[in-house]
Amino acid sequence: MTDDTHTTVEGRLDIDHERAEAAVRELLLAIGEDPDREGLRETPARVARAYAEIFAGLGMDAADVLSKTFEIDHEEMIVVRDIEVYSMCEHHLVPFHGVAHVGYIPTKDGRVTGLSKLARLVDLYARRPQVQERLTTQIADALVNHLGAQGVIVVVECEHLCMSMRGVRKPGSRTITSAVRGQLRDAATRAEAMSLLLGGNR
C-alpha cells in the first residue's frame, strides 16, 4: 500500500481506475469474450468501481476506527456476535463470507469502544485481499494494540467460494478460525468466552 492510497468518505479506495479497467478488459479478451458487446461495454468501469469498494479496507487505519473510547462501569467481557463478513480470498480473488464474533475485556482503566466500531474493524480487515487466518489475527491484534483491551477473542466462520464454485467444489463447508489474546488465553476464561461467543442456539 502506498502512502497516497486512501479511502474516500463514500467508502471507496482511491484506485488507478484506468489501469483496473484495462486489466478487466484484458481478462475478458483472455477468456474469449468481446468486451465491446453491449452487456460488457461498461463492465471494466463497473468492476473497477466495485473493486474500489470491495478493497476499501486497504485505505483505512484501525487506529482511526478505535481512536474514540469512553469510560464505562464494566470490567467484564463485551461480545458482539454474528458480524457479517464479506471478504476476498487473496489466492483466487473470489469471495469468502460468513460471520465474525468478537469479544474483549475493556482496558485497565475501564475504557471501551463503541459497539459499531467492532463491526467497522471487521470490515476494515475484511475489505482487503485476505486469508481467513490473517483476518482473524488482525482483528484481535488491533483490539490489543489500538484499544488496549486486556483480553480479546475473535472467532470467524466463513464459506470460501473458491472451495464451493470451483476447485474442490464443496459447497457448504465452513472454515472456523480463532484468535485469543491476553487474559482470554486463560483456559477457564476462554471457555466462558467461547460459550458467550457461540451462544446457546448453536
Ligand SMILES: Nc1nc2c(ncn2[C@@H]2O[C@H](COP(=O)(O)OP(=O)(O)OP(=O)(O)O)[C@@H](O)[C@H]2O)c(=O)[nH]1
Ligand atoms: N489457509 C487458507 N487457505 C485458503 C484460504 N482461502 C483459500 N485458501 C486455500 O488456498 C489454497 C491455494 O492453493 P493452490 O494449490 O495454490 O491453488 P489451487 O490450485 O487453485 O488450489 P485448489 O483450490 O485446491 O484448486 C487452496 O487450498 C485454497 O483452499 C484461507 O483463507 N486460508
Ligand SMILES: [Zn+2]
Ligand atoms: Zn481462494
